[in-house]
Amino acid sequence: MRLVKVATCNLNQWAMDFTGNLARIRSSIEKAREAGAVLRVGPELEICGYGCEDHFLELDTCTHSWECLGEILKSGLTDGIVCDIGLPVVQGGVRYNCRAFCLDGQLLLIRPKVNLANDGNYRELRWFSAWKNPGQLVTYHLPEIISAIHGQKTVKFGDGYLQFDDTSVASETCEELFTPISPHINLALNGVEIIANGSGSHHQLRKLNTRLELMQHATSKVGGVYLYANQQGCDGGRLYYDGCASVVVNGDVVAQGSQFSLQDVEVLIASVDLDTVVSYRGAGSSLREQASALLPKLPYVKVDFKLSKSSNMLSEFATLPVEVRYHNPPEEIALGPACWLWDYLRRSGATGYLLPLSGGADSSSVAAIVGSMCQLVIKAIQEGNQQVLSDALRIGQYKDDEMPESAQEFAGRLLHTMYMGSENSSDETRKRAEQLAREVGSSHLNIKIDLVVSALLTLFSTVTGCMPRYKVAGGSQPENLALQNIQARIRMVIAFMFASLLPWIRKKSGFLLVLGSANVDEGLRGYLTKYDCSSADINPIGGISKQDLRSFLRWGANNLGYPSLLLVETAVPTAELEPITADYTQSDEADMGMTYEELGMYGRLRKVFECGPVSMFKHLCHRWQGRHTPAEVAVKVKDFFRFYSMNRHKMTTLTPSYHAENYSPEDNRFDLRQFLYNTRWPWQFKKIDELVEINDEVTSADQSKREPTEAEAAGRMATGLGVPAAAAGNSSVGQGT
Structure with a gap:
């Protein structure tokens, strides 16, 4: 056996925090050395942090990265262990996203990224260039801060690999695993046995499966570690x-790190047998034939060092395969946003969160996620995580002889919830909010906002001589909408006022961050009031669909210990901004003129499948065949695009939201579309009308050839024109500005 002990890691790096990032890198190398590893791999751009964005345009970012790497090289940390470290490097006046291989205080190779991520949330081409010289190595002259350490003046830079005395090691970075022609194919055909991937891959619901399966497929196809x-x-x-550092050998996962954790440094160790790679590759005739005919060969850097040790001892063996662990979507919602909220809280300097808690599905989901955060913190403290304990004591402002006792006690210090009811609010939502607040442990307040609303209406009436009325009292659509928006916006003002003053009232220092609770579907449809409670400091569910949130509520009732979530999940979603009468109760889906299920479909077709109005219409005619006629589908598609474009401007002020869904309408990063539209969509809607007309003519011609059955005749009488009432002319909360 040629056994090699390797180490890979999850690091909780912070953009531009060079001091903290360096400390975490050093810690990971120390842990790898203590475990006897001879190869350590770290995340993408780990020295400066992946999310530096336009700070990458500053030369200081590259300079400080070299300074930190210099600290590592002169510290002795790389003595006897190969370290693969990520940092930005300028070569020939061009900035590259690079991996630097180090050993014994020397640089062995700098490998620039060949394929850059430049879609969705990624903008690497804004800051970096891809290395466009395949199979070439050039000489890179090291900066003085590096050459002054051990006298090394140059290092090879480019597309190559490291050839050690006993094996070969190479790198591909993040996006390169996902590309159609990935570097690992050519590297394997060149005989490279170990491939390291330092990544900066974000969490998205249901995404981990893709990532791990790509690694398994890569190594099952060409073998290797x-x-x-x-x-x-x-x-x-x-x-x-979301971490999940992994080691995969010949298609088998032999080590898998945590996907969601409060640990700042997590190091994964595995022993791999390189002889199994040789055997695996030798068993495939086509792989042997392609490798034997491969020209030109990739260049390499020769390194006089052995990674493996030969062993025939029965006590020494390779790490065995493990069963891959996947979280289901409700678990991902409970864990991912909770970890994000903890990082945000401890790094922002705030002393807690304030949440307007309405008793509805969205704000209740946020409360449960904060509760999950508190549970994770208490669990980490019980497991001995000193960093989490230190942060918890500081944020919770515990006295010297105090310790966090439970998740509920901790939540009472961190989470402040407020039910801001009006004359239109029901006792049911107030009671649900109170019950959930008790279960989570938050400090809860019940507030009536009618006096403030009345004061504003009195001001308006004094100035204009007019008093607006709700539609149930005979008011017009603008009056009805304005009266709803006043309540919503007042809640935002009150929330921020209490967030500033509650710590003072309770003899605490600092400030509270206001949490938003608009979901991704409401953002897509624009079903929110601009500058209402959707306007907050951060929003943990702004990238999550209503359907996923409802699944989370059911899961959370049983798994988080908050049984009131079941009551929330079964309640009809309503804004409670209009008076409830004997024959009228406000409903979100009725106001929107579409269901949340339909919204999710529109969102995926618009963003994931890149459909415009006409192609969406065609797709839905096929998908909803037998459920809706083409004329009905046309009305639904037109309604969606009209409301979407009418409300797109709201995305420019949307609270920064946790990214979780691949059809997010997030304007600032993920979904770069304009916010001023011709909301009539005259050309596109005309094309849809033409298609409906053609379909009607064909259908009519077919039907004229036979007499309708009694069932068909009855169906036509029942459906009339086939246009759903909910789709025709319904208003939306916050439809305008």
């Missing part, structure tokens, strides 16, 4: 990097 490292945590933006 694959080491995957990743960031874990919030490094300063909307994304949460």
Whole structure:
């Protein structure tokens, strides 16, 4: 056996925090050395943090990265262990996203990224260039801060690998695993046995499966050892990097790190037998034939060092395969946003969160996620995590002889919830909010906002001589909408006022961050009031669909210990901004003119499948065949695009939201579309009308050839024109500005 002990890691790096990032890198190398590893792999751009964005344009970012790498090289940490470290490097006046291989205080190779991530949340081409010289190594002249350490002046830079005395090691970075022609194919055909991937891959619901399956498929196809490292945590933006460092050998996962954790440094160790790679590759005739004919060969850097040790001892063996662990979507919602909230809280300087808790599905989901955060913190403290304990004592402002006792006690210090009822609010929502607050342990307040609303209406009446009325009292659509928006916006003002003053009232220092609770579907449809409670400091569910949130509520009732979530989940979603009468109760789906299920479909077709109005209409005619006629589908598609474009401006002020769903309408990072539209969509809607007309003519011609059955005749009488009442002319809360 040629056994090699390898180490990969999850690091909770923070963009531009060079001091903290360096400390976490050093800790990971120390842990790897203590475990006897001879190869350590870290996340993408780990020295400066992946999310530096336009800070990458500053030369200081590269300079400080070199300074930190210099500290590592002169510390002795790389003595006897190969370290693969991520940092930005300028070569020939061009900035590259690079991996630096180090050993014994020397640089062995700098490998620039060949394929850059430049879609969705990623903008790497804004800051970096891809290495466009395949199979070439050039000489890189090291900066003085590096050459002054041990006298090394140059290092090879480019597309190559490291050839050790007993094996070969190479790198591909994050996006390169996902590309159609990935570097690992050519590397394997060149005989490279160990491939390291330092990654900056963010959490998205149901995404981990894709990532792990790609690693398994890569090594099952060409054999080899694959080491995957990743960031874990919030490094300063909307994304949460979900770790899950892994070691895969010949298609089998032999080690898998945590996906959601409060640990700042997690190191994964595995022993791999390189002889199994040779055997695996030798068993495939086509692989042998392609490798034997491969020209030109990739260049390499020769390193006089052995990674493996030969052993025939029965006590020494390779790490066996493990069963891959996947969280289901409700678990991902409970854990991912909770970890993101903890990182945000401890790094922001705030002393807690304030949540407007309405008793509805969205705000209740946020309360449960904060409760999950508190449970994770208490669990980490019980497991001996000193960093979490230190942060918890500081944020909770515990006295010297005090310790966090439970998740509920901790939540009472961190989470402040407020039910802001009006004359239109029901006792049911107030009671649900109170019950959930008790279960989570938050400090809860019941507030009536009618006096403030009345004062504003009195002001308006004094100035204009007019008093607006709700539609149930004979008011017009503008009056009805304005009266709803007044309540919603007042709640935002009250929330921020209490967030500033509650710590003072309770003899605490600091301030509270206001949590938003608009879901991804409401953002897509624009079903929210601009500058209402959707306007907050951060929003943990702004990238999660209503359907996923309802699944989370059911799961959380049983698994988080908050049984009132079941009551919330079964309640009809309502804004409670209009008076309830004997024959009218406000409903979100009725107001929107579409269901949340339909919204999710529109969102995926618009963003994931890149459908415009006409292609969405065609797709839904096929998908909803037998459920809706083409004329009905046309009305639904037109309604969606009209409301979407009418409310797109709201996305420019949307609270920064945790990214979780691949059809997020997030304007600032993920969904770069304009916010001023011709909301009539005259050309596109005309094309839809033409298609409906053609379909009607064909259908009519077919039907004219036979007499309708009694069932068909009765169906036509029942449906009339086939246009759903909910789709025609219904108003939406916050439809305007």
